[in-house]
Amino acid sequence: MFNVLFVCTGNTCRSSMAEILFKEMLKRENLDGKVRVRSSGTSVYISLPASDNAIEAVKELGMDLTGHRSQKLDIDMLREADLILAMTRAHKSHILNIMPDIKDKVFTLIEYATGGEEGDISDPFGYDLDTYKQCRDEIKKYLEIAIGKIGKWANRQMGK
Template sequence: MTNVLFVCLGNICRSPMAEALFKKLVADRGLNDQFSIESRATSSEEQGNPPHPGARKTMKAHGLSYAGMHSEPISAAGFDWADYIITMDSQNMFNLQRMAPSQADRDKIHLCMDILPDHTGEEIPDPWYTHRFESTYQALASTLPKWLTAFQTHAV
């Protein structure tokens, strides 16, 4: 079983969208028995809150389920559980690197856009600020299938 954890600041916009989309990609390929997917926050500010209304609207428009999702901050147990931690921007990458209990945990952390060779180091902007939820979805839709392939082929 491969455990994939998506992380953003509040776990109400980008990471739940990534979780929902990745779950759909995995299900569509018949790989549910090979992957476990969750999402977390680097901040406890939104703890317990459901996804942002804009994220819910976008997920619904693309046939993604957000049932039962609520914000939860990452913990030492989350680092331990995850085989891969995918984050959306450099600030959260920095925070995760700082929070990681060990070097082995730091080695699990990847910037989402880095899977696209021409977009290494690029960020997926937080739609909480930009209100561009569809753009966020499109960025995730361009990267997550490539992450799935990389996980399957152990290319990461």
């Protein structure tokens, strides 16, 4: 099983939306049995549900985030992941400060999808639903690019 971990700050908006969006894409591509997807946050102190606007933003696409609970990023998650996709360069830097030896598997989502472009997925926390939808659509755009790479990597790891 190929393990993908999405990371943001609180794991209530960006990484939780990325997780559910990517799981849906994996089903569509018949890769859901080959790829395990998780999400976590660098600054989770208590487990919280996804934000109301994140729930609404993905609900519009037929997905349900109501069961999501935020998880704090930990060493075991970093070790288990084959690919870690951070929402910002600051998240990536935080991860590499914890475990510098995993630098070959840590990228920002934009960097991974584009093959090296710099850029961050802006935090919609505290903003209106339209901002969350814009964030969701930006995440979705980069995930659509990334799924081809991840699918090839997962198939290679599974010996196909």
